[in-house]
Amino acid sequence: MQTIDYRPHVPVVRECDVLVIGGGPAGIGAAVGAAKTGARTVLVERYGFLGGNATASLVGPFMTSFSADGKTQLIRGVFDELVRRMEATGGAVHPSKVPAAVAKSAYMKHGHTGVTPFDPEAMKLASAELCLEHGVELLLHTSFIDPIVDAGAVRGAILHNKGGLQAILAGSSVDCSADADVAARAGVPFKQGRASDGLTQPMTMFFRVGNVDRAGVDAYFRAHPEEIEQRMAFSSCIRAAQANGDYTIPRERLSLYESPQEGVWRVNVSRILGVDGTKVEDLTRAEVEGRRQVMEIFRFLRGYVPGFAECTLIDTAAQVGVRETRRIDGEYTLTLEDLISGRDFEDTIAYCAYPIDIHDPKGAGGGISNKGETANAYQIPYRCLVPLGVEQLLVAGRCVSATHEALGAIRVMPPSFAMGEAAGTASALALQEGVPPRQVPIPWLRQTLAEHGAYLGPNV
Ligand SMILES: Cc1cc2nc3c(=O)[nH]c(=O)nc-3n(C[C@H](O)[C@H](O)[C@H](O)COP(=O)(O)OP(=O)(O)OC[C@H]3O[C@@H](n4cnc5c(N)ncnc54)[C@H](O)[C@@H]3O)c2cc1C
Structure with missing residues (x-):
């Protein structure tokens, strides 16, 4: 391929503790989580509003945030704060009020107890206000271009907006682009699609x-x-x-x-x-x-x-809905078996229960639980957010370290909020402790998440 040499001098416009790239569910969770933990936090989003698929792609409702038996709300924290804020203005119905097999759950039973219907316009405003109230600096209309990598660590990012190319320096970054744009460009290994032929789930225009x-x-x-x-x-x-x-x-x-x-x-x-x-x-x-x-x-x-x-x-929708692209290789890769057995991890940062939901990449079939029943509540370990080979970077949301099958369950929005909140919180704590995010003390991370309202099991 023909190439050109292009080396502009890019002004450094900001410095922060935690830089979050992408303002979807994971990015909102990450930014609020980092800011709540005391970090100077900047959230970068290419569109003029936050929400990602929840707004730009009109995707909804938020899939279940409850255990499969409908008894325990597993995903709380930033997610629940946002839902209650929308509910107060009539822009959402709290999941505790939505049973399965009714119009708001698409007349589906399996995995559809406790979904959250919401208005995308309410989401646009409520998510921005939530971030601002927690002290997050928003940079909308700004696209991530490249990570600034020095000695194997991400030190910030090159961005583009109406002001031209700009640089932000950051102590730590969280990739919530859904496509692992930051991680992939920083050299983190990744996979895409199913193991047999590399095909990904189909797209949908809502x-x-x-x-x-x-x-x-x-x-x-x-x-x-x-x-x-x-x-x-x-x-x-x-x-x-x-x-x-x-x-x-x-x-x-x-x-x-x-x-x-x-x-x-x-x-x-x-x-x-x-x-x-x-x-x-x-x-x-x-x-x-x-x-x-x-x-x-x-x-x-x-x-x-x-x-x-x-x-x-x-x-x-303003943008077609993309179900699946890159999945990073992280310190642990979540598997279908982990979800079916409800495996316990010492570094669990979220509990979820949405079933495996893989739309056939080649045809008309697929959908919920076509790969086996998942546990009443399964767990996501912190290591799925920690990329191999690159420091000062965490990944949250749709592009974390999981197999194609496991991602078919944890890709939905409530788990993305929870993974984001954990990544933002961990980034802030690691900076306070003076260690790379990879080495953040897990008991401290879990205790902080629990103090901020996350559910981390019946005994926490
Ligand atoms: C068709 C479809 C149906 C679905 N149905 C449901 C459902 O009913 N319920 C449910 O809970 N989930 C559903 N999902 C899954 C869910 O929407 C996503 O997996 C979830 O939104 C992932 O969250 P995220 O924050 O990782 O990514 P996203 O929501 O995609 O957010 C990523 C954000 O990053 C921004 N971004 C990306 N690249 C850049 C860049 N270079 N610079 C700056 N910003 C950037 C994007 O603009 C976006 O705001 C569905 C998905 C699809 C596609």
Whole structure:
């Protein structure tokens, strides 16, 4: 490939203790966690608002933050603080009030007790206010370009915004870009896709519709209870449309979620296969194909799905939803077996219970728990956030160290908040202790997380 030599002098515009790259669920958790622990914290986000998939990609609800038996809220801390803030303005319903198998849980039973419906507009404001109130400095409209690496340690980042290229120096950084952009460019080894062929989960273009008649949808499920039991919601609608050539989407089950606003539903149905979220050509193709599918699905909803006959299209997501890209190689790689057995770790920083949810990279199938039942509550160890080979860097959210199968469960938003909070807190504590984040004293980290409201097991 032809290359050019380009070496600008970049002004150093800020210095901070903890630099967080990416303002999605993991980044919000990391920034608030670091700031609460006393670190001067800067959060960098390429868009003009925080939230990541929760806002830019219209993804929701927040999947379950409860144990599989629905008895214990496992994910609390920054996540719960944010949800309660949104709930106070009518922008969310607390997960303790959302049972399985109702409109707000997409008429799904398994893994769907205690989801959190929320309004993406409420999320944009509440997450920014939460960060600012905890003392986080926000840099929106700013893209991460490259890490500043010295002697194997990340010392800050080169960024780009309307002011041109700029540098920030930081004691420690947390990669919450979802794609491990910082880690990969710093030289951390990573994997992508499933072990057999490297393919990743498909992408989905979310959209929202208004004017849905919930009574009509409820009546449909009273007539078709077997679709709830068989995890095949709305499958008879799909079959009817397929018979007429009116449904060509490669997806055999609809996920339609009622939002907190009356008549407004999120549509998680489109499926874009064979695309790689680290390639801009694929992302470009996915945006166009996603919006083409949205129009087909919208016509199908009006024509075939009870309760949706008069629905209106509100919006499509600003960015296609990417389920999976790079996963770093960390000090520990979480496995499917760990999730099934509920394995205990000494350095656990989060408990979760969302099941394995892998959408078929090649076709219409896949989805919840197609790989075995996970434990009532399983654990994520701190070492999954600690990358191999590079210091002063932690990773949180969708790109942590896990197998393709394990990531299929922990990739959802509540665990991402919890992993982020742990990474931000650990970064701040390590700086206070004068050690690399890799060596942060684990009992101190766990005690601080618990003091800040995280759930770390029945005896903590
Ligand atoms: C189609 C789909 C459906 C899903 N359904 C659900 C669901 O119903 N419930 C649920 O809980 N989870 C769901 N998920 C999973 C969940 O949305 C993500 O895995 C989760 O958002 C991961 O959080 P994150 O913070 O790691 O990444 P993200 O939410 O992707 O946030 C990453 C942030 O980093 C920013 N960023 C990236 N690169 C740069 C850069 N170079 N410079 C500056 N900023 C950058 C992005 O703009 C973004 O704000 C779904 C995901 C998809 C794609």
